[in-house]
Amino acid sequence: MKLTLHVWRQKDAQTQGKMVDYTLDNVSEDMSFLEMMDVLNQQIIEGGDEPIAFDHDCREGICGMCSMVINGQPHGPQQGTTTCQLHMRSFKDGDSIYIEPFRAKGFPVVRDLMVDRSAFDRIIQSGGFVSVGTGAAPDGNAIPIRKEEADEAFNAATCIGCGACVASCKNASAMLFVSAKIAQLDRLPQGKVESKERVRSMVAQMDEEGFGNCTNTGACSAECPKGISLENIARMNRLYLQSSVSPT
């Protein structure tokens, strides 16, 4: 198939960016979206220009490194799918595709479609862990955990930290990301011990990074490639309130 691609090009965070148009022929429907971008980049390099910079690594939908807003949707049109797992059979011959970076105050553009998501690391550093040192662990079976709780904790833990929740939110809120970690650890006895301190410090860091607040639109969960549930946000808000009223 033949495609017209409108791609955001921006040299760095300080320089103004713009959409640039490209035409790409002979695109196979079995290609992944990023393989299509590879082919485009080969064409650009052979034409003597600089290729489009975009983040990607595992290409199996788990590392969370790929991003891109495709036709207005983070990770493109297919639900529950990262950009790297999106395949060209989701498009048809003659389509125009608009490709932009994740846009949010907390995610400054590095170049073209690459953004800086290190704010997420700093949020985890503010409390997204259990304070246990290496070697200090009891036997793995010492604390039985209800299967349902373990499964729910797992569901929250499947967040890949890609930031699609932020990119899809009109407030650029990171609450789905933050709440997923808080809920995962709060559901497990190991993590519950520090829940109150954790929720306060992670929310404070989230605010400091410039992410907005939640107004219950639900775009984050709808666009999340891993289907992280909004219930996590409810749980986080509940914990935050409890922790504010009774801090210890």
Add this chain to the structure above:
Amino acid sequence: MSILQSNIPGGPLSDKWTQHKNSIRLVNPANKRNIDIIVIGSGLAGASASASLAELGYNVKCFFFQDSPRRAHSIAAQGGINAAKNYQNDGDSTYRLFYDTIKGGDYRSREANVYRLAEVSANIIDQCVAQGVPFAREYGGTLANRSFGGVQVSRTFYARGQTGQQLLLGAYSALSRQVAVGKVKMYNRHELLDIVKIDGKARGVVVRNNATGEISSHGGHAVLLCNGGYGNVFYLSTNAMGSNATASWRAHKRGAFFANPSFTQIHPTCIPVSGDYQSKLTLMSESLRNDGRIWVPLHKEDAEAVREGRLRPTDIPEDRRDYYLERRYPAFGNLVPRDVASRAAKERCDAGFGVNKTGQAVFLDFASAIERYGEEQANLKGISPSDREAVMQMGREVVSAKYGNLFQMYEQITADNPYETPMKIFPAVHYTMGGLWVDYNLMTTVPGLFALGEANFSDHGANRLGASALMQGLADGYFVIPYTIGEYLADDIRTGAISTDHDAFKAAEMEAKGHLSSLLSIQGKTTVDTFHRKLGKFIWDYCGMARNEKGLNYAISEVQALRDEFYNDVRVPGKLDELNPELEKASRVSDFLELGELMCNDALNRKESCGGHFREEYQTEEGEALRDDKDYAFVSAWEYSGDPKAPNHHKEELTFDNVELKTRSYK
């Protein structure tokens, strides 16, 4: 005597590690605060080592090329992690895990290292549970297990099909905690360019900030390479796009010996190649072989009809199918080790029974598992087994709970629904058992330079068993290096900070800049990827699942020619001092082009078949690998001579005092 000192402690096998820990030198807490450790990579090995060393009080700097440490490729490991917990009461023990790993590695690994790995495996599970890793659990609240290839007990712990993700996020959380207290400093989007040696010891690194192009030096008392494997030499592999061998290779050029480079693992269950644009291959977890049955049509005419789309696999009756693993290996069936399963698939496809357009695929079929689980559920729920639709539906639900994310991934990539029609799979490069040579303390032949996880060679011999990579990465990082590094650092308590003003840093920086500038200045016509694809094809064709002398010699001359062409005709756009992804790739490929040749040399030198290394000249009449323990029970360790065409060969003889060397049989 060999110049390779493995430093394996004396005493009986089961006491070696304990006694070693008791006699190893310690660094007191006040002195640890004055010692700086550099860690390259933030995967399971790098993150767990960084966190554990920081907890002890050392100052850690951790460098990685991804934008966040949580994205290291350990994250993509699917199936599970082994541990000799014997929670299933099925006779597992430290010895059995040790024995399975030694045998699975086809008797080409060190007994003492493997025993230690088995010994600490149980601690890893405890540590991860304490961090909040949500492992799968039984209804009673205890941890669940499943089986993996090459063993007859159930010792694999898992978190659905995303075990690597959950373990890495656990290590990442421990790391983040140390970043918060200032004991670890993180350098994202940074790539190692060189190891700096002063007075023969590793004393720092030269790195490039890929986001800005800035090149800088960092001093430290020890350097830990946790940069993973080199599977991307093949271009197409299950590795991440950025996975590379540069840190290992540059260390090799500075004196670290490279061990068994030809020992690469070709994983039997990956999604087949679909076209020339293919950028990577996707693994379908080995855990699928617990329930999936592998087959090809029994008759060539059926295979041909399937290839041409005239016949659906589901329409082929049982008596016209060849479940070749169950036929050839009745004792282990579909759960034979990876090397055996991969070769068997290749054998059937080479014989003309392949089932996709290219003839390079076999079926992995879940129909009988769906039926079996459905009937179990029907019995549990009191539903009549004659209601086939209800039975199959319940069976699909059980299979979905076990492998749902893998099935979904398969469907996204291929547009086929594996609940309805068998998956098509084919072997692909997945893991590299070879790596930097290390002693029992995980130190390379360069003092102060250590290698952990997939980056070293020590534990998996010529073939790695499933669910053992995660185990090894975390064992090295959490439970081995925190002890063994003390032995080396105890001499450094009075050294003081390592200044980067030393001439050695300046020289290494100049050299690194010079290399990158030379790549930029070629301004040829061919893109980096084109060279990388060509290299990968040579290595896959001649140093892949089957090797022979003629092919290896041919590949060596072709790789040498390709390297010359690369330095004459590569086109790298952009500049040195800015973000430049093509320059990053070119730098990595320049190393792969040398490492690829060493892999072929190593394969050529080893005139036997063992594990993943199958020399066609050395096989039994039934086509099984023919090992030569008399002449080849050694580790090949290659020394860089200054010329990639003429490496120096060293041997570490392997001694087996606790296991009897047998022909590996899974029949």
